[in-house]
Amino acid sequence: MPAETDLLLQLRNLALTRADGLQVLQAINLDVQRGEIVAVVGESGSGKSQLLLSLLGLAMPGSKTGGSARFLDQELIGMGESQLRRLRGDRISMLFQDPMSALNPYLPLRIQLIEVLQAHRQIGSAQAQARALEALRTVHMPDPEQVLRQYPHELSGGMRQRAMLAMAILSEPDLLLADEPTTALDVTTQAVVLDLLLELRERLGMSILLVTHDLGVVARTADRAVILKDGQVVEQGSALQLLTAPSSAYGAQLLQAVRQLERPPAELDS
Amino acid sequence: MTLPPVLEVRDLSVRHLRRSSLFARASYLLALDAVSFALARGEALAIVGESGSGKSTLVRSLFRLHKPQSGQVLVEGVDLAILSPSELRERRRSMQMVFQDPLASLDPTMTVEQVVAEPLQAQRDAPEKTAAHERVVQQLIAVGLDPALMKRRSQRLSGGQAQRVAIARALIGNPAVLICDEPVSALDASLRAQILDLLVQLRRTRGLSLLFITHDLSAARYVCENTLVLHRGQVVERGTTQEVLTRPQHAFTRQLLESTLTVDPVLARQRRAGLIGDVAAR
Amino acid sequence: MNHTLPRISVWMLAALLLAALLVPWISPYDYFTPAWDQTNLSPALAGGHLLGTDQLGRDLLVRLMWSTRISLLVALAASLISLSIGVSWGVTAGYLGGRTDALMMRLVDVLYSVPFTPFVIVLTVVFGRNLWLLFVAIGAVSWLDIARIVRGQTRSLRHREFVVAADIAGVSPSRIMLRHIVPNLMGIVIVYLTLTIPTVILTEAFLSYLGLGAQAPLTSLGVMLADGAAQMRARPLMLIMPATVLILLVYCCNRIGDRLRDRYAG
Numbered sequence: 001m002p003a004e005t006d007l008l009l010q011l012r013n014l015a016l017t018r019a020d021g022l023q024v025l026q027a028i029n030l031d032v033q034r035g036e037i038v039a040v041v042g043e044s045g046s047g048k049s050q051l052l053l054s055l056l057g058l059a060m061p062g063s064k065t066g067g068s069a070r071f072l073d074q075e076l077i078g079m080g081e082s083q084l085r086r087l088r089g090d091r092i093s094m095l096f097q098d099p100m101s102a103l104n105p106y107l108p109l110r111i112q113l114i115e116v117l118q119a120h121r122q123i124g125s126a127q128a129q130a131r132a133l134e135a136l137r138t139v140h141m142p143d144p145e146q147v148l149r150q151y152p153h154e155l156s157g158g159m160r161q162r163a164m165l166a167m168a169i170l171s172e173p174d175l176l177l178a179d180e181p182t183t184a185l186d187v188t189t190q191a192v193v194l195d196l197l198l199e200l201r202e203r204l205g206m207s208i209l210l211v212t213h214d215l216g217v218v219a220r221t222a223d224r225a226v227i228l229k230d231g232q233v234v235e236q237g238s239a240l241q242l243l244t245a246p247s248s249a250y251g252a253q254l255l256q257a258v259r260q261l262e263r264p265p266a267e268l269d270s
Numbered sequence: 271m272t273l274p275p276v277l278e279v280r281d282l283s284v285r286h287l288r289r290s291s292l293f294a295r296a297s298y299l300l301a302l303d304a305v306s307f308a309l310a311r312g313e314a315l316a317i318v319g320e321s322g323s324g325k326s327t328l329v330r331s332l333f334r335l336h337k338p339q340s341g342q343v344l345v346e347g348v349d350l351a352i353l354s355p356s357e358l359r360e361r362r363r364s365m366q367m368v369f370q371d372p373l374a375s376l377d378p379t380m381t382v383e384q385v386v387a388e389p390l391q392a393q394r395d396a397p398e399k400t401a402a403h404e405r406v407v408q409q410l411i412a413v414g415l416d417p418a419l420m421k422r423r424s425q426r427l428s429g430g431q432a433q434r435v436a437i438a439r440a441l442i443g444n445p446a447v448l449i450c451d452e453p454v455s456a457l458d459a460s461l462r463a464q465i466l467d468l469l470v471q472l473r474r475t476r477g478l479s480l481l482f483i484t485h486d487l488s489a490a491r492y493v494c495e496n497t498l499v500l501h502r503g504q505v506v507e508r509g510t511t512q513e514v515l516t517r518p519q520h521a522f523t524r525q526l527l528e529s530t531l532t533v534d535p536v537l538a539r540q541r542r543a544g545l546i547g548d549v550a551a552r
Numbered sequence: 553m554n555h556t557l558p559r560i561s562v563w564m565l566a567a568l569l570l571a572a573l574l575v576p577w578i579s580p581y582d583y584f585t586p587a588w589d590q591t592n593l594s595p596a597l598a599g600g601h602l603l604g605t606d607q608l609g610r611d612l613l614v615r616l617m618w619s620t621r622i623s624l625l626v627a628l629a630a631s632l633i634s635l636s637i638g639v640s641w642g643v644t645a646g647y648l649g650g651r652t653d654a655l656m657m658r659l660v661d662v663l664y665s666v667p668f669t670p671f672v673i674v675l676t677v678v679f680g681r682n683l684w685l686l687f688v689a690i691g692a693v694s695w696l697d698i699a700r701i702v703r704g705q706t707r708s709l710r711h712r713e714f715v716v717a718a719d720i721a722g723v724s725p726s727r728i729m730l731r732h733i734v735p736n737l738m739g740i741v742i743v744y745l746t747l748t749i750p751t752v753i754l755t756e757a758f759l760s761y762l763g764l765g766a767q768a769p770l771t772s773l774g775v776m777l778a779d780g781a782a783q784m785r786a787r788p789l790m791l792i793m794p795a796t797v798l799i800l801l802v803y804c805c806n807r808i809g810d811r812l813r814d815r816y817a818g
Binding site for chain 2: 713716
Binding site: 043044157186187188189190191192194195198213214215216217218219220221239240243244253254255257258259260261262 | 320321458459460461462463466485486487488492525528529530531532533534535538541542
């Protein structure tokens with residue numbers, strides 16, 4: 001377990017107000033330790049994706065962010081665009097739900113991977129390519145040399161998400177923000193990608209803030225979890241506690257809904 | 271069993287034309303490879319598979335939206351291939367469908383009432399207006415919706431409401447078979463059980479046969495007593511759901527089971543450890 | 553992105569429409585009766601002829617308003633004709649697909665390659681010059697674009713789940729087209745209507761300028777432009793005025809159409 005003092009991200013009273021005055025997020029308090037996987041759980045409309053985007057200064061245009069978000073010794077809220085851009089894709093990376101829309105369909109992966117590296121570092125093409133290959137091997141991409149020459153549509157869904165993951169870890173970030181990274185994937189692929197996240201955390205020591213609607217994802221991957229409802233934190237604690245004895249009524253209701261499906265109604269069991 | 275199955279598929283094969291470029295020689299992808307199964311009256315059968323397994327091709331072939339290369343689809347003992355287009359439309363009425371994305375399956379320009387009443391109007395003996403209205407009201411109540419929603423545009427419904435409307439539309443013509451294509455995977459977890467409960471209940475009260483297409487083994491177990499696993503266009507496993515889940519024979523089924531997420535923390539850690547060894551087994 | 557309608561264009565178009573609509577009731581003059589004692593008057597506030605008169609003594613402001621009226625009428629009628637042909641053609645081809653689609657769209661391709669101006673000249677030779685012919689000629693040519701666009705949209709709508717759902721529910725193809733495809737095309741259709749109208753206004757002006765369109769004493773923007781061009785050196789205003797109205801009309805329609813396209817047609 002990571003040392004308790006090694007605080008990577010600290011959110012205090014984080015709030016997000018849309019241009020029309022709607023409070024998307026209210027008074028979010030959340031800590032992420034180094035090497036920790038924290039899940040943000042919520043249903044559609046809970047504001048969970050907006051939480052991630054607001055950390056990167058990518059919230060909807062016209063919206064206002066308030067409160068504080070400290071990443072290491074820097075304050076993210078109110079940070080200038082150019083400074084934020086230096087952090088994005090370098091110290092903080094992002095993994096999206098739909099890899100197809102996050103990749104440029106007209107460029108081979110080699111160029112897209114190298115581009116990310118060269119945006120942040122003075123690095124030669126040959127060196128960058130070597131680094132890209134290494135990242136693809138880290139995510140267990142089969143035949144990485146071949147993949148570098150391919151276009152996104154030539155890969156399967158799982159392979160694409162692996163490529164995205166490779167792109168996200170190129171710069172060995174401290175923090176990976178993942179927005180429903182496995183929702184669009186098949187069951188078998190989903191498990192593989194989730195386990196890959198766990199492995200990367202071990203090997204690279206990075207922290208992951210993982211947005212999901214699925215408590216099963218929490219059970220498989222997360223150390224701690226926060227439950228979000230209507231933009232507010234209703235519960236926060238260890239994943240184990242959340243999955244065995246949730247303290248909030250809403251948490252209990254969510255868990256019950258999933259458990260019910262895992263245990264079929266008695267009359268069909270016979 | 272003396273009654274014929276309400277739906278029977280015999281040796282159904284469908285191939286798709288695949289061309290990598292304009293000038294490449296055409297090659298065929300076998301989307302369904304000699305798939306057979308029968309659905310008895312009142313039975314609930316799950317067809318479990320991932321993307322590329324041939325699930326969607328199967329669904330489309332059942333309605334003859336695809337022409338199969340070989341094999342037959344028999345609805346209440348009648349081969350769809352021998353029917354004329356208008357006979358086919360009549361015959362399809364005994365087999366209705368609920369889609370994955372409830373909002374996409376409802377015409378955005380229509381109200382709830384128009385959506386639900388549409389199958390009635392398409393019938394040869396369409397009921398007159400007040401009778402149709404009456405049936406829509408009954409149908410909405412049967413799927414647990416407030417009839418006050420009738421005048422609402424379909425795009426202003428929540429996901430759960432929209433899926434109930436889609437179920438009401440499917441059932442208003444009293445079909446024998448209801449085909450559900452991933453009916454809950456686009457919904458929030460807290461709504462899934464409610465919709466599945468509704469399906470289980472409707473099946474019981476109406477003696478409906480269910481063909482439940484899903485990637486989710488737990489949803490399959492919740493609704494269906496029998497399961498068939500489809501992998502790369504082939505049936506790799508079939509039997510009672512209980513058997514398939516407890517004693518899977520095929521490697522793919524086992525992998526599927528291992529990969530299925532669970533909220534049981536102990537089981538979740540076991541499966542995690544099973545896949546990546548001792549790295550995360552802390 | 554800013555998706556509010558360009559306000560100035562809307563107001564300007566409304567003013568032009570109002571003038572064109574109300575001119576028979578508000579003007580003290582008509583557009584055709586010559587007044588031999590008042591020919592070639594210059595614009596003046598006094599005397600009742602704000603913009604002056606032409607060489608036959610007809611009030612130019614009134615003629616301008618009538619021209620706008622006729623031009624808009626031709627544009628609207630021709631656009632509606634082209635829209636109804638284009639939408640039904642495109643929806644039918646797109647929904648039925650297969651050989652029907654191929655056949656219908658090849659016909660569109662063939663019509664595309666018919667040169668427009670000679671086509672209209674042949675028509676006027678055969679049927680004589682009249683305004684109705686103009687409607688038909690323009691309408692018959694401008695539906696091609698709409699048919700292509702509508703066909704493309706229909707092909708993607710056809711695979712949308714709500715259309716498949718209707719198909720499965722036993723709804724007949726003609727009813728699906730009418731109840732599901734056409735209503736869902738309305739956004740795009742309205743956008744293309746606002747973009748077709750200015751094109752048709754220009755086409756009408758062009759044909760009338762050549763003398764193939766509206767015939768004297770009836771007037772239209774094209775007719776007035778031709779008249780004005782004849783006296784360009786002596787009275788430049790007679791060319792500038794109809795030209796300004798034409799430009800304003802086309803510009804406003806295009807602006808509004810562009811904005812509607814951003815909003816509804818992606």
